Amino acid sequence: METCYFCRKGILEDKKVTVDFRWGTQLVVIEEVPAKVCNECGERYYSAEVSRRMEKIAIEGKKEKIIEVPLVRLPVMSSSVV
DSSP, X not given: OOBOTTTSSOBEEEEEEEEEEEETXXXXXXXXXXXXXXXXXXXXXXXXXXXXXXXHHHHHOOOSOOOOOOOOOOOOOOTTOO
């Protein structure tokens, strides 16, 4: 049983997740990615091989489908709130 390195409380569970992978200015959404996910904080851990495969997918640019994603900017807040 592996514990989460980030929160130090949770247990890591094997799951398939969806990843919003950014490569330069591109955003690629990759589904069915194997990961270990903390059951407390949700932190995700990917094996080196999975990380390399996601990077390769982003570089090659092959797409199964195109989706529309809204872009929203956070309004500027007063300088007293950081």
